[in-house]
Amino acid sequence: MSSVVVTGAAKGIGAGIAEAFARAGWSVVAVDRDKAPLEQTASRIGGTVVTLAGDVADRATNDAAVKLAVDRFGGLDAAVGNAGVTLPKLIDETTPEEFDRLFSINVKALMYLAQAAHKALAKSKGSLTVIASKTGLVAQRNSPIYVATKGAAVQLARALALDWAPEGIRVNAVCPGIVDTPMLKQFIDAMPDPAASRREHERAQPLGRLATPAEVASAVLFLATPAAGFITGVALPVDGGFTAE
Numbered sequence: 001m002s003s004v005v006v007t008g009a010a011k012g013i014g015a016g017i018a019e020a021f022a023r024a025g026w027s028v029v030a031v032d033r034d035k036a037p038l039e040q041t042a043s044r045i046g047g048t049v050v051t052l053a054g055d056v057a058d059r060a061t062n063d064a065a066v067k068l069a070v071d072r073f074g075g076l077d078a079a080v081g082n083a084g085v086t087l088p089k090l091i092d093e094t095t096p097e098e099f100d101r102l103f104s105i106n107v108k109a110l111m112y113l114a115q116a117a118h119k120a121l122a123k124s125k126g127s128l129t130v131i132a133s134k135t136g137l138v139a140q141r142n143s144p145i146y147v148a149t150k151g152a153a154v155q156l157a158r159a160l161a162l163d164w165a166p167e168g169i170r171v172n173a174v175c176p177g178i179v180d181t182p183m184l185k186q187f188i189d190a191m192p193d194p195a196a197s198r199r200e201h202e203r204a205q206p207l208g209r210l211a212t213p214a215e216v217a218s219a220v221l222f223l224a225t226p227a228a229g230f231i232t233g234v235a236l237p238v239d240g241g242f243t244a245e
């Protein structure tokens with residue numbers, strides 16, 4: 001049975017990814033700093049899901065997650081760096097502490113996950129997938145530091161794809177458009193008219209609606225399977241056509 005580590009698995013896209021892998025018969029190590037919702041999600045999903053509560057911005061959490069997969073499931077076939085936070089603030093309002101926090105969770109944690117998983121993925125000829133964003137491909141207004149972290153995530157995936165190709169490890173980025181998750185709700189609720197903002201977001205997608213976490217998860221699952229065996233170094237938009245314009 002194949003095994004995967006998924007970070008940020010308590011809610012939103014990460015919960016969808018953990019569910020998709022579990023349904024496909026993978027053993028899942030589900031990681032999140034939010035312990036109670038993580039446990040609830042794991043028991044809702046069923047299948048073989050073990051949980052690890054911790055902050056991905058700590059190297060130790062990533063090490064422990066990979067060790068759990070290796071000890072419990074005999075190896076690691078895929079790692080998915082999904083945990084992320086947003087910062088809907090203009091640059092003049094952004095503090096150095098907020099900048100550091102965003103880069104720690106959205107970028108440095110991906111380095112820690114890659115470092116923790118490298119040896120095990122080399123052994124399995126597995127894959128690493130990072131959840132970036134369409135904002136890693138095209139910019140968006142009002143969240144400059146968030147956009148910068150997602151650009152970094154895309155380029156980290158491309159660079160690692162090159163460095164790890166000789167070892168047979170594939171690395172890709174998935175770039176979701178606007179997905180209906182708690183993160184989106186937080187972003188929209190910070191707007192002066194949340195209902196109007198939601199309609200605006202829906203209208204801005206060529207497909208005229210938001211994505212579901214399951215629609216992102218199916219792309220992530222595909223990238224981890226032998227069906228995607230010659231796909232590495234791509235930044236795959238799952239954005240309803242947004243970046244086609």
Ligand SMILES: NC(=O)c1ccc[n+]([C@@H]2O[C@H](COP(=O)([O-])OP(=O)(O)OC[C@H]3O[C@@H](n4cnc5c(N)ncnc54)[C@H](O)[C@@H]3O)[C@@H](O)[C@H]2O)c1
Nearest residue numbers: 008010011012013033055056083084133178179181182183
């Ligand atoms: N929702 C969207 O529209 C959208 C679009 C593009 C990209 N993304 C990206 O997808 C990923 C998931 O987003 P989401 O919308 O599901 O977010 P969410 O806020 O709904 O869920 C994120 C999960 O990650 C966990 N998490 C956050 N920081 C963590 C940390 N330091 N350590 C451990 N766990 C942590 C949270 O507890 C939560 O369970 C993020 O990287 C986000 O930037 C989201």
